[in-house]
Amino acid sequence: MARIVAIAAGLGLLLAGITTSGRQPGAPQPPAFDSVSQRHSWVLTTLLPWMEQFQERYHNVPRSDGEFLRWLIVTTQRKKGLEIGTANGYSAIWLGLGLEETGGHLTTIEIQPDRVREAKENLKRAGLLDRIVSVVEGDALKVVPKLEGTFDFAFIDVGPAAAAFVDAVVPKLAPQSLLVAHRPPFPGALRDYLDKVGRRSNWLTTVIQTGAPTALILTYVRD
Numbered sequence: 001m002a003r004i005v006a007i008a009a010g011l012g013l014l015l016a017g018i019t020t021s022g023r024q025p026g027a028p029q030p031p032a033f034d035s036v037s038q039r040h041s042w043v044l045t046t047l048l049p050w051m052e053q054f055q056e057r058y059h060n061v062p063r064s065d066g067e068f069l070r071w072l073i074v075t076t077q078r079k080k081g082l083e084i085g086t087a088n089g090y091s092a093i094w095l096g097l098g099l100e101e102t103g104g105h106l107t108t109i110e111i112q113p114d115r116v117r118e119a120k121e122n123l124k125r126a127g128l129l130d131r132i133v134s135v136v137e138g139d140a141l142k143v144v145p146k147l148e149g150t151f152d153f154a155f156i157d158v159g160p161a162a163a164a165f166v167d168a169v170v171p172k173l174a175p176q177s178l179l180v181a182h183r184p185p186f187p188g189a190l191r192d193y194l195d196k197v198g199r200r201s202n203w204l205t206t207v208i209q210t211g212a213p214t215a216l217i218l219t220y221v222r223d
């Protein structure tokens, strides 16, 4: 009898802590937090590791890139972030953790409605949805020109097509912004993007590989 009670209690705990959600089964549910740092710690140790099992499906940045993006936001005190290509919200959570620390905000754009829904669910679990990160559904090439105001940070993560988004994003960047692109692991990927940003002699571009075989292309947009 005691064994049955113990099994039932264990099952109850499991059901309370885990839900199934479409293509992302078994999502961990956030407990009540006493502080922002306690929530951030849960996101880093529980939510993000759970999301990492779906990394190949969504072509998320590697964890090391996520850590670097957060570091970049905090150390350079970015306040207004723009992301093109949300997928399920993995990189948006890393950016959002940084922007919550700087008092900033991220607008992230995703074209696939089911991914928008999944990203919103994950950002809500992280305690970032709407307050720190807004998800906009649509084609970024059409959405970005209609966004109000300017940004001091932009992250383009749309696979091999990043170059096509530069002309839409750059008019929205304030002077001294950071423009970052995620380079997928295909031979020669984003060569056209590198050509495009490299042509601007006043900009400063470098490529880093925190999470090889993918890379981040960082551009300092001076003007």
Ligand SMILES: C[S@@+](CC[C@H](N)C(=O)[O-])C[C@H]1O[C@@H](n2cnc3c(N)ncnc32)[C@H](O)[C@@H]1O
Binding pocket: 058, 059, 060, 061, 084, 085, 086, 087, 088, 089, 090, 091, 092, 109, 110, 111, 112, 115, 138, 139, 140, 141, 157, 158, 159
């Ligand atoms: C590589 S995934 C993004 C991964 C995400 N940044 C992460 O690391 O968690 C690229 C995403 O860009 C989206 N996408 C492609 N073209 C787009 C467009 N024109 N506007 C908005 N999103 C687009 C795709 O649907 C896909 O979900």
